[in-house]
Amino acid sequence: SAVISQKPSRDICQRGTSLTIQCQVDSQVTMMFWYRQQPGQSLTLIATANQGSEATYESGFVIDKFPISRPNLTFSTLTVSNMSPEDSSIYLCSVPGQMNTEAFFGQGTRLTVV
């Protein structure tokens, strides 16, 4: 499985500010995925980051709030913009496995907005 590194691992941010989360993979992957895990909840897909094209967002998530970059096949960033306490969650980066069905996750970024 791929090795996925996320930065930062955690952060405490003031409301109204923005935070950019980085995801680095040790191998080239076509797709990268960003998930949100609200406290005590399951994982919800935010968007799919495609190299060379705009990200595809799921219902309820918009580009203005969660802009995504995908400059190459091993790296992506997710920005959480104009944060409010409701954005306090764990944000997870994921990549598919060789079978293109398995999903492997980074360790997550635990965000607290105060």
Added chain:
Amino acid sequence: GENVEQHPSTLSVQEGDSAVIKCTYSDSASNYFPWYKQELGKGPQLIIDIRSNVGEKKDQRIAVTLNKTAKHFSLHITETQPEDSAVYFCAASDTGSYQLTFGKGTKLSVIP
């Protein structure tokens, strides 16, 4: 879209006993069913998965069963150990899609 229900939400077992977690799904097109273990402060870790052409799969103390007719699948952990304590998530997807739909998770506590 797909909907995955997972039960129970919490489960406590004595060390050495077995644990069973059950999930149901709604989309008959789903054909890939992974299970993840998430320890505190870590990302989900894939522990076992099953595809629709198989009814059961085992890996040491962990097994997964699938009933496509009834649209449910289960995780079985035998001889539980304290290090099995974690939150377990089931998920489902169509192999034509990369998108996984997750259950709400089961917090398993193994009591020494």
